[in-house]
Amino acid sequence: MSYIPSYLFKNVFNVLTTSFLILLLRATSFLYAACNEFNLPAAHVPYHLNRLSHDAAAVGAGACWGYEDGCDLERNAFSMPVCPGEHSTYVKDKETQLRTFFNQADFGFIRQQIREQTIMCEPLFQGDSSLECSKYLRFCSGRNIMI
Numbered sequence: 001m002s003y004i005p006s007y008l009f010k011n012v013f014n015v016l017t018t019s020f021l022i023l024l025l026r027a028t029s030f031l032y033a034a035c036n037e038f039n040l041p042a043a044h045v046p047y048h049l050n051r052l053s054h055d056a057a058a059v060g061a062g063a064c065w066g067y068e069d070g071c072d073l074e075r076n077a078f079s080m081p082v083c084p085g086e087h088s089t090y091v092k093d094k095e096t097q098l099r100t101f102f103n104q105a106d107f108g109f110i111r112q113q114i115r116e117q118t119i120m121c122e123p124l125f126q127g128d129s130s131l132e133c134s135k136y137l138r139f140c141s142g143r144n145i146m147i
Contacts, residue, residue, distance in 0.1 A: 047078055066107030067114060073102075081106055113139040 064071035102108040121131040
């Protein structure tokens, strides 16, 4: 077993501590700038950044809204529905009640709309019009459309 001098250990520890503090300061200033740029509450910025890019995952540590593929609903989702009281007669148990609410009235509904999207109008060139819609035209997203 090799011997590590204590002064070397202290120097390495100081460098690591300083590096961590600089990283924390940069992340804080990044979040502050992002809040101002996106006009979002500070608590929403990590969710927004993770939605835009997987590179920003370190900022929010996997934070997700709940509709993204690969979102861990139990640990990282923005919110989880809570239904007080007993479940009603149209569902068999409490878990089914929560899942039904999530899929029909929460981020699960948005997830389904995104999964159903199909291209209705595909652009030939970069500046052309495009249109994507979900089933029954419940949700559409378009670009360069003139009405």
